[in-house]
Amino acid sequence: MPVGAASWSFTEDDFAAITQSLQRFLHDSNARCALLVDRSGQLVATVGEQPKFDPTAFATLTAADFSANDQLAKLIGESDFNSLFHQGEKESMYLADVARRVILVVLFDNRTTLGLVRLKMKETVNELTRLFEQVFARPTEAQGGGPGLLAGADDEIDKLFQ
Amino acid sequence: MSMINYASREINCKIVYYGSGLGGKTTNLEHIYGKVQPDTRGKLISLATETERTLFFDFLPVDLGTIRGFKTRFHLYTVPGQVYYNASRKLILKGVDGIVFVADSQVERMEANQEAMQNLYDNMAEYGYDLTKMPFVIQYNKRDLPNAAPVRELQAALNPGWEITDAARQRVTPDAYHAGENLVEQLPTGEWIERATYFEAVAVTGDGVFETLRAVSKLVLKSLA
Numbered sequence: 162m163p164v165g166a167a168s169w170s171f172t173e174d175d176f177a178a179i180t181q182s183l184q185r186f187l188h189d190s191n192a193r194c195a196l197l198v199d200r201s202g203q204l205v206a207t208v209g210e211q212p213k214f215d216p217t218a219f220a221t222l223t224a225a226d227f228s229a230n231d232q233l234a235k236l237i238g239e240s241d242f243n244s245l246f247h248q249g250e251k252e253s254m255y256l257a258d259v260a261r262r263v264i265l266v267v268l269f270d271n272r273t274t275l276g277l278v279r280l281k282m283k284e285t286v287n288e289l290t291r292l293f294e295q296v297f298a299r300p301t302e303a304q305g306g307g308p309g310l311l312a313g314a315d316d317e318i319d320k321l322f323q
Numbered sequence: 324m325s326m327i328n329y330a331s332r333e334i335n336c337k338i339v340y341y342g343s344g345l346g347g348k349t350t351n352l353e354h355i356y357g358k359v360q361p362d363t364r365g366k367l368i369s370l371a372t373e374t375e376r377t378l379f380f381d382f383l384p385v386d387l388g389t390i391r392g393f394k395t396r397f398h399l400y401t402v403p404g405q406v407y408y409n410a411s412r413k414l415i416l417k418g419v420d421g422i423v424f425v426a427d428s429q430v431e432r433m434e435a436n437q438e439a440m441q442n443l444y445d446n447m448a449e450y451g452y453d454l455t456k457m458p459f460v461i462q463y464n465k466r467d468l469p470n471a472a473p474v475r476e477l478q479a480a481l482n483p484g485w486e487i488t489d490a491a492r493q494r495v496t497p498d499a500y501h502a503g504e505n506l507v508e509q510l511p512t513g514e515w516i517e518r519a520t521y522f523e524a525v526a527v528t529g530d531g532v533f534e535t536l537r538a539v540s541k542l543v544l545k546s547l548a
Contacts, residue, residue: 168420168547170327177330201324201418202382202398203335217365217384221398225370225379228414312548315541317390 169262171296176206182288183208190281191273196266197259197289198223205263212268219266227256227264244282246275255279257286260293324418325547333394336543337418338536341443342425343435344376344404347464347526351425352383352399354529355536359385377403379411387540397540406442413446421458421543422447423535424519425526426481428463428471433480440481455485458542461521462535467528474523484516492517500538 171179183195187209194209196216202224204216212219227245234242244257255267255278265286269278326335340348349369356367363386370379381401386394402412424443426436447454463477487493487507493515496507500520507517520538524531 168325168327170329173330175330176328199324199326199418201326201337203326203337205326205328215366217398218368218382221368221382221384224417225414228417229379229411232410232414315545317388320388 169297171205175292175296178292179206179289180208182285182292186267186281186285190267190269190278192267192269192278193272194268196220196223196268198264198266200224200227200262200264223256223264223266227258244279248275255282257282259286259289260297262297263289263293265289325420325543327393327547331394332392333396334390334544334547335396335398336420336540336547337398337400338421338423338539338543339415339419340399340401340423340425341412341416341439342404343427343432343439346404346425346427346432346436346439347524348401348404348425349377349381350526351423351462351464351524351532351535352381352401354526354532355385355399356383358529358533363388376405377401378408379403380415390544395540395544397543399536404439406438409442409446412442413449416446416450416452419452419457420546421539422454422460423539424459424461424481426461426463426477428465428477429468430470430472433472433477436477436481455517458539458546459519460535460539460542461519462524462526462531463521464524464526464531466523466530467525474521478518478521482518482521484518487515487517500534 179197187195194207194212196207197205198220199205202221204220207216230245231241234240244255247254252268252270253275257265259265267278267282324337340351342348352367356364365384368382369377372378383399385397385399387397388395400415402415424440444454461482463474465471492507494507495505498504498506498520500522506520507515509515522531522535522538524535526532
C-alpha cells in the first residue's frame, strides 16, 4: 500500500514541450486559452491569452468538476467521462483527461467552433498523454534536488509563521 | 500529491481539514484567510448551501514563503461535515498530502467525532493511502466551551494510537508540542504505539489555528525531504 499520494515534478524542458504543444493547438483551433490542471487541483500551466479570473481558484474548481463528473459516470455505469463541455453564451470551455492525472481545459469563444476545438484537441491530448506519461514514469529522485531540497526546512517554516 | 514545478520554482501541497459537521473546519480557514497577508493568499472559495453548510468544499491557497528558492504553496481544503455528503468528501481527499482532523470537543459530539474519524480512515484506504504513515494532525476545537470533554478522554477516543511493528521505529519519541507526553511509546502490555500530534484550539478566536497549520505543513514538507 502506498504511504500516500505520489508526488511528481516537472522540469523546464517538460514545461517547454507542454507549452509548445499547447501553443500549436491554440493556433490551429483558434481557441483563446489553454490551462493544464492536475487532478488534485493544482495549476500546472497556462498558455495563450492570460485569463482575467483567479487561475488558482479556477484550477481547483476544474478538478472538483472533473472528479464529480467521474462519479456521475460511475453511477450510470461508465468508467469515466474523458471529456466535458460547458457551453456559455459567449465563452465556452472544453475539458479533457490527459493520462488520468491531468486535465486540459480550453477556453474559447465564437471565433471558433466546438467541432474544430474538439478535433484539434484530440491530437493534442495524445501528444500531452505521451509527454506526461514520461514525466510520471520518471522517479522524483532523478530530479537532482528532489530529496534534500527541503532538508532542514523546519526552522524556515517556523520563521514563516512568526 | 505534491507537485514540484521546476519551471516556476514552486512546491504545491494539498492539506485537507476533515471532521464532523459544525466542528470548525471552515472557521479554521476563515481565520487563516483573515490573518495572513493578502498578497500571500488567494481567494477563499466556498461551495456551501444557503445555510452556509459546506456542500462540496472550502478552498484557500496560501503561500508560506520561499524555501531553497522554491515558493511553497499550500492548498487548504475542508470537506463537508455531514455524512450524506460522503461522496464529495471522498473526492476532496484525492491527492492529499496532509490531514488535519478537527474534532469538536463537546462531550455530546464524541460519537460524531468517532464516526468522522472512522470515515476518514475508510475513505483514505479506498484511495490506497495509509493515514498512519502520512502527515496527520488532530485539532481539539472549542476548548473554551463549558461542556468540552477533557483532552485525556478525547485522546483515548480519537487518538488511541496505532501499533508499530517495525522494530527500528520502536523507540520512545517525545511529543515536541506537549512536555512529558510521547508520540511513540510502549504500552504496559508491551505493544508499541504511535499517536498523531494534537493541538487544542478555539478556532473562532484563532487560538491554536496557526499552531495546527504550522505543524501539518512542517510534516508535509518533511515528508518531501
